[in-house]
Amino acid sequence: MQPDDRDEIRDLLKRVAVALKQGDVPFALCGGYAAYVRGAPEPDHDADFLVPAAEAERAAKVLAEAGLQVLDPPEDWLTKVVQGASVVDVLWRTCGVPVEADLIDRAEELPVLSVHMPVLQATDIVVTKLMALDEHYCDYARVLPVARALREQVDWATVRDAVAGNDFAVVFLVLLDRLGIVPGPVRAG
Incomplete structure (x- = not known):
C-alpha cells in the first residue's frame, strides 16, 4: 500500500465509523486496523467493522444516507463501502457465525486516527x-x-x-x- 492509499483507507475508515456512530448503529472496528490500534503493524489492505447481524440492513442504509458508496457484494455476510481504490468491509457474520451484540458490547472505546470508536x-x-x-x-x-x-x-x-x-x-x-x-x-x- 502506498502512502496515498493509506491516506485514502484511513479517511474512509473514519467516515464509516462516524456515519455508524451518528446513525446509532452498534459496531466495532475489527481485523487489521483494530490490531493496529492495539500495537500491531498497520495493515496493507482494507479495513473491517463488525455490526450485529440484526443491524446489517440498517447499517447499510445509514452508510448510504451518509453519502458513502455502498456496494452489495455477492457474499451474503457483508457490505462493502468504497472510496477510490479503498474498501471498508462491514461484516455481520464472521467465519459463518452471525455477529452477536455481546461481541460488540465487549469492544473498548479508543481513539482511532483521531476518531473515538469501539475497537474489539x-x-x-x-x-x-x-x-x-x-x-x-x-x-x-x-x-x-x-x-x-x-x-x-x-x-x-x-x-x-x-x-x-x-x-x-x-x-x-x-x-x-x-x-x-x-x-x-x-x-x-
Whole structure:
C-alpha cells in the first residue's frame, strides 16, 4: 500500500465509523486496523467493522444516507463501502457465525486516527483472525505479527478454548508456544 492509499483507507475508515456512530448503529472496528490500534503493524489492505447481524440492513442504509458508496457484494455476510481504490468491509457474520451484540458490547472505546470508536478487545481480534484460517486461507505470516504485538493483551486460555475446533488455529497456537511468543503453554491438555 502506498502512502496515498493509506491516506485514502484511513479517511474512509473514519467516515464509516462516524456515519455508524451518528446513525446509532452498534459496531466495532475489527481485523487489521483494530490490531493496529492495539500495537500491531498497520495493515496493507482494507479495513473491517463488525455490526450485529440484526443491524446489517440498517447499517447499510445509514452508510448510504451518509453519502458513502455502498456496494452489495455477492457474499451474503457483508457490505462493502468504497472510496477510490479503498474498501471498508462491514461484516455481520464472521467465519459463518452471525455477529452477536455481546461481541460488540465487549469492544473498548479508543481513539482511532483521531476518531473515538469501539475497537474489539485483543482476545476477540485474535480469535476472529484464527477462526478465519482454513484449508483455503492459512497464512500464518499475516497472523504472526498480530499475535506478537498483542500477546500481553490477550487471554490465551480463552483463545485456546474458542478455537479448539479449528485445527489450523490450534496448530498456530502450538507454533506460538514453540516460538516462546506467548507465556506458558497454549496447547490443550
